[in-house]
Amino acid sequence: MRNRALWTFLVTSFVLFMVQLxxxxxxxxxxxxxxxxxxSLEALEWTVNAYTLVFAVLLLTGAAIGDRFGRKRVFLGGLVLFTAASAAAAMSTSAGELVAARAAQGLGAAVLTPLTLTLLSAAVSPERRALALGAWGAVGGLGIAIGPVVGGAVVAGASWQWIFWVNVPIGILLLPAGAIWLRESRGATRPLDLVGTALASAGLFAIVLGLVESGAWGWTSARIIGLFAVGAVLFGLFLVWESRTPHPMLPLRLFRSRAFALINVTALMLHFGLFGSIFLLAQFFQVAQGxxxxxxxxxxxxxTAVPAVVAPVAAGLAKRFGGHRIIAAGMFFQALGLAWLALVSTPTVPYTELLLPFFTCGLGLGLFFAPIANLxxxxVDRTEEGIASGTNNAIRQIGGVFGVAVLASIFAHNGSYTSPQSFADGSIPAVWVGAAVVAAGVVTALLIRPLRKRPVPPARSDRTLETRNDDDHHAHPR
Structure with a gap:
């Protein structure tokens, strides 16, 4: 059992790391x-957002497909799709082809991410579940944070295409490992909410398109106002549909829990500031400083490196002081670091003045990512862990989409790529906005009330569940 649990952790964590990276x-x-x-700037935004937008919208559908057709089977299919889409991205010869391949990657990621959690949660014993989920969350956070340094090393050592090619051998190696060590299971079969998925996809796309094109078309243009109006109407219809359909993609009842709602608002704010700021700061050294x-x-x-050191300590601190307090501290340090960077960044700023702000941002990320999954x-009840995790992941991705779109729009309004100073003029006010949004998340995190500990059912052991899954692949792993 321990070997299976360890291998399940390794396979799911490697996949999660690759997806988040x-x-x-x-x-x-x-x-x-x-x-x-x-x-163009718009194409660069879509290179990031095509991935995260598809990822966000289809996460919950991906989890439902796994419950219906078998989590292991769907997981392996998602891994094949993600690997193939990575190869397609590497072979792209135009921005349009690259954006399309990134969207296909996002679809694969939407299938894989929620299943990494459900497969891992079913494989570990109840007393080790908190530790395993904390490590799982830390690996995902590290994948996001270390993306820029990995990208820089690959681009310098080979070419930009290799940031996608590198996924191919990893995916090929993980496929047989997953086929051997992952245990098949299914969840409660429920109808897919295709109407809700379509409304959410169309509504979010309209709003993000309006944000991306606002610099070129103008905030007050009829097209931009029309896109925002359409997006708002579609999203309103989505909420109405989700409140009435018997099998919603996004169960709104979860948000009746103040703790659950505040956790998700906080996560959205963190990813808004993180994704939007990294989108610009990752380019700052190249464009503004050569x-x-x-x-x-x-x-x-x-x-990017500090979270790996901080996360294990943060997991222990969360047990002692409460996960919501550690997350609030992480939000504070992340906001402080971003504000500090916005304050000192100029085309000629020496790196020594940026070092402490970067450390501060890394400390914030480590404190946030370690306790978030377990919190x-x-x-929620054990039966809703999968949908709760999927909802949180989807909202985090949506925060990243809006962060890139909004901060890039602020950049386009104030600066450009034409000179180092012009790039700094655009990026500095955008990063200030990112810092302000993350700072607001400190308040929402502190408003989360301490949560009661849920007892583990005494008569249900993982060994029993494993036996049931061996005998009946339709058994629910929880």
């Missing part, structure tokens, strides 16, 4: 992609 691994390569593919991609990645290393799951 691809959120922002492309950030450092954006200046190179802009040059080689003659991409550094290479490798130099840019290495210079952000204090931001989310502690707010």
């Amino acid at each position: 691809d959120n922002l691994v492309v950030a450092i390569a954006l200046p190179t992609i802009k040059h080689e593919l003659n991409a 550094k290479s991609a490798l130099e840019a990645g290495l210079l952000t290393l204090p931001w 989310v799951l502690s707010t």
Whole structure:
């Protein structure tokens, strides 16, 4: 059992790391992609957002498909799709092809991410579940945070295409490992909410498109106002539909829990500031200071490496002081670091003045990512852990989508790529906005009330569940 649990952790964690890495691994390569593919700012935004938007909208559907057709089977299919889409992205010869491939990657990621949690949760014993989920959350956070430095190293050592090619051998190796060690299971079969998925997809796409194109078309243009209006109407219809359909994609009842609602609002704010700021700061060293991609990645290393050191300590602190307090501290340090960077960044600023702000941001990320998964799951019944985790992941991705779109729009209004000073003029006010949004998340995190500990049912052991899954693949792993 322990060997199976360990291998399940390794397979699911490697997949989660790869999926989360691809959120922002492309950030450092954006200046190179802009040059080689003659991409506009809007195309660069979609290179990031095509992945995260599809990822966010289809996460909950991916979890439902796994429950219906078998989690292991769907997980392996998602891994094949993600690997193939990575190869397609590497072979792209235009910005449009790259955006399409990134959307396909997002679909694979939407299938994989929730299933990494349900497969891992079913494989470990109840007394080790909190530790395993904390490590799982830390691995996912590290994948997001370390994306820029990995991207810089790959671009400098090979080419931007290799930030996608590197997924291919990893995916090929993980496929047989998953086939051997993962245990098949199914959840409660429920109808897919295709109407809700379509409304959410169309509504979010309209709003994000309006944000992305606002710089080119103007905030007050009829097209932008029309896109926002359409998006608002579609999202309103989505909420009405979800409140009435018997099998919603997003169960709104979960948000009746104040703790669950506040956790998700806080996560959205963190990812808004994180994704939007990294989108610009990852390019700052190259565009504003003339550094290479490798130099840019290495210079952000204090931001990306610190979470790996802080996360294990944060998990222990969360048990002692409460996960919501540790998350609030993480939000505070992340906001402080971003504000500090916005305050001192100029085309000629010496790196020594950026070092402490980057360390501060890294400390914030480590404190946030370690306790988030366990805190989310502690707010719901065991039978709803999968949908709760999927909801939280979807909202985090949506926060990232809006962060990139809004901060890039602020950048376009105040600056451009035409000179180092112009890039700094655009990025500084945008990062200030990112810092302000993350700072607001400190308040929402502190408003979360301490959560009661849910007892583990005494007569249900993982060994019993394993036996049932061996005998009946339709058994629910929880």
